[in-house]
Amino acid sequence: MLLRAPLVRPYQSLLCVLLTGCMGAIVTPVPGPVDPLDPNNPLDPNNPQVPVCTAEDLAKPGRVTLRRLNRSEYNATVRDLLGDTTKPAQDFPADDFGRGYDNLGEVLSTSELLVEKWNLAAEKLTKAVLDAEMVAGQTTRVQADAMTASTGSAMGGGGWNLFSNGTLTSTVNFMTAGQFTFTVRAYQQAAGPDAARMRLSVDGTMVQEYNVAATASATFTAMRTMTAGNHTVTVEFLNDYYMAPDDRNLIVEYVEVTRPGAVTQPANAKLLTCNPNSGDACVREVLSKFARRAWRRPVSQGEVDKLFALVTLARTNGDPVRTGLELAVQAVLMSPNFLYRPELGTSATVTALSPHELATRLSYFLWSSMPDAELDALADNGTLTAQLGPQVNRMLMDSKASVFVQNFSGSWLWSRAIADKPLVSEPMKAAQQEEVHRFFEAFLREDISALDLLGAKFTYVNDPLATLYGLPLPGTGANLTRVTVDGVQRGTLLGHAGPLTVTSHDSHTNPVKRGKWVLGQILCAEPPPPPANVPAFTPDPTAMKSLREQMEAHRTNPACAACHSSMDPLGFGMENYDHLGKWRTKDEAGFDIDTSGKLPDGRTFNTPLELTTVLKNDPKFPRCLTEQLFIY
Numbered sequence: 001m002l003l004r005a006p007l008v009r010p011y012q013s014l015l016c017v018l019l020t021g022c023m024g025a026i027v028t029p030v031p032g033p034v035d036p037l038d039p040n041n042p043l044d045p046n047n048p049q050v051p052v053c054t055a056e057d058l059a060k061p062g063r064v065t066l067r068r069l070n071r072s073e074y075n076a077t078v079r080d081l082l083g084d085t086t087k088p089a090q091d092f093p094a095d096d097f098g099r100g101y102d103n104l105g106e107v108l109s110t111s112e113l114l115v116e117k118w119n120l121a122a123e124k125l126t127k128a129v130l131d132a133e134m135v136a137g138q139t140t141r142v143q144a145d146a147m148t149a150s151t152g153s154a155m156g157g158g159g160w161n162l163f164s165n166g167t168l169t170s171t172v173n174f175m176t177a178g179q180f181t182f183t184v185r186a187y188q189q190a191a192g193p194d195a196a197r198m199r200l201s202v203d204g205t206m207v208q209e210y211n212v213a214a215t216a217s218a219t220f221t222a223m224r225t226m227t228a229g230n231h232t233v234t235v236e237f238l239n240d241y242y243m244a245p246d247d248r249n250l251i252v253e254y255v256e257v258t259r260p261g262a263v264t265q266p267a268n269a270k271l272l273t274c275n276p277n278s279g280d281a282c283v284r285e286v287l288s289k290f291a292r293r294a295w296r297r298p299v300s301q302g303e304v305d306k307l308f309a310l311v312t313l314a315r316t317n318g319d320p321v322r323t324g325l326e327l328a329v330q331a332v333l334m335s336p337n338f339l340y341r342p343e344l345g346t347s348a349t350v351t352a353l354s355p356h357e358l359a360t361r362l363s364y365f366l367w368s369s370m371p372d373a374e375l376d377a378l379a380d381n382g383t384l385t386a387q388l389g390p391q392v393n394r395m396l397m398d399s400k401a402s403v404f405v406q407n408f409s410g411s412w413l414w415s416r417a418i419a420d421k422p423l424v425s426e427p428m429k430a431a432q433q434e435e436v437h438r439f440f441e442a443f444l445r446e447d448i449s450a451l452d453l454l455g456a457k458f459t460y461v462n463d464p465l466a467t468l469y470g471l472p473l474p475g476t477g478a479n480l481t482r483v484t485v486d487g488v489q490r491g492t493l494l495g496h497a498g499p500l501t502v503t504s505h506d507s508h509t510n511p512v513k514r515g516k517w518v519l520g521q522i523l524c525a526e527p528p529p530p531p532a533n534v535p536a537f538t539p540d541p542t543a544m545k546s547l548r549e550q551m552e553a554h555r556t557n558p559a560c561a562a563c564h565s566s567m568d569p570l571g572f573g574m575e576n577y578d579h580l581g582k583w584r585t586k587d588e589a590g591f592d593i594d595t596s597g598k599l600p601d602g603r604t605f606n607t608p609l610e611l612t613t614v615l616k617n618d619p620k621f622p623r624c625l626t627e628q629l630f631i632y
Helices: 009-020 055-059 071-082 112-133 280-295 301-316 321-334 355-366 373-380 385-397 399-412 415-420 426-445 463-469 497-502 511-522 547-554 558-572 608-616 620-631
Strands: 138-143 153-156 159-162 166-174 178-189 196-202 205-212 218-226 229-237 241-243 246-259 458-461 481-484
Touching: 071 112, 071 399, 112 321, 138 166, 159 166, 166 246, 178 196, 178 205, 178 229, 196 218, 196 246, 205 218, 229 246, 280 301, 280 321, 301 321, 355 373, 355 385, 355 399, 373 385, 385 399, 385 426, 399 415, 399 426, 399 620, 415 426, 415 497, 426 458, 426 463, 426 497, 458 463, 463 497, 497 511, 511 547, 511 558, 511 620, 547 558
Parallel strands: none
Antiparallel strands: 138 246, 153 159, 159 246, 166 229, 178 218, 178 246, 196 205, 196 229, 241 246, 458 481
């Protein structure tokens, strides 16, 4: 749909700035409809001489406001960057809306509360990824005089003298499963015909026996694979000897269990592509690769040095490498390079987007998230512009494009607002939203003209929605499926229950709001707000007049007539749909519904189908769709 010719070609200058990398804003489209069959058509899509961007477009692209990630973009970005699916931005303050959308840089403010939430999210995300990718190291030392002894006496300095056969026992918490090193520091006192014998056991099972011939402190080690949790560690003296003047004793100073930190799966890691315990080179590699992905561009050596300085600071204070990594990763996630989408052109000159800025603009347009590895690679080698068409097609076919469907059509067609309707059940809200999204998605993924958004022979329903529409039940329960319709009542955006419900009161229709929705969302011709001194219209349920008759009386006020003459006919042309989108022939008061109308320019219609046809043939509709896409 987005690149379909000749429909979009007259309006392609609106998209050229986005898709060719001009750093600017909206430019003026070619006015009026163009006959694609005219052999002299200067915009023939097959004419290779036609530039995508005009010289004027390139000379006056305007300026771009620094865009920050909104909540949807933040969640999607940390999902793709870190594998996080907890949607931390749900706890952020609500995003501001401008022109119906919540991703416009000029309206997305940054409050002190939001910065605090960013910081909390960065801490949690960093801890989660390190917990997942790096097994924590452990060193637990138990001094011998803190163990439970069956015999002997304290030696001072934490040691214990086993002066006869006996045991030292302690319960040790192994925080993770894996292979641990056991170290016993011990020596024998005095001498005998042979060396002292010492046994190390865990949970009553021998790990290893040792000859302790040393008469000064020595270490004795063993390796054992352990499960996480508490285990009983025992050191036992096996061969006591006494024959004056010889008295052989076993002196135990401490028992220690250790396990170094380790990376679990470097090949699939989101962060730790090597083991940071192996040295500074790995730490720098980790920080460089992570910042490159998080900041969506190559990083300089100086930037890596600043991040590495946080690791050095942690180690200087006696903390492990992991602590330093936590600080550095949090710094990456709190950087404006991550939280915003900088485009570094100057206001004084026209500056082409860099390949990485173009990749970022494209990925947040279609995926609401960071570029993937393929886009990054094309940006790195400078071939993204040449591959733009195939990349757009690839990205639209990717499942991640569903977020574009939801975010764009949800804002453009107001399906997001269905969630705020209190008298509609949650399953029905979900079905109404999904119908809008899947209907719009069909035009992205199939070879269908965008004009058919206002007149197709299909829609998507489940059993409850089919019941509301008076269609045969598809037998799919709550799951929506594609069904064929006659195009009279359904198969058009104007017949979807979602927009019809959102533009109604809770108990009756609102023709003015429906007409305003058509003008603003379908034709991009939204009227100005009403004068401050004009009271809002409220229907009188006791009046012996139809809603239309009451409103026509309201329009006699000259202050109201100018706007209502364009809105009301459109809204009344949709009156066959009640406040929930169900087809009807009489209004709430029982009066016959009159859906005929005349627009200010003289065009007329008598039924919702004729209204749909009028709008479908209006050149403002495809231009409005392009404009809405560009705003988004």
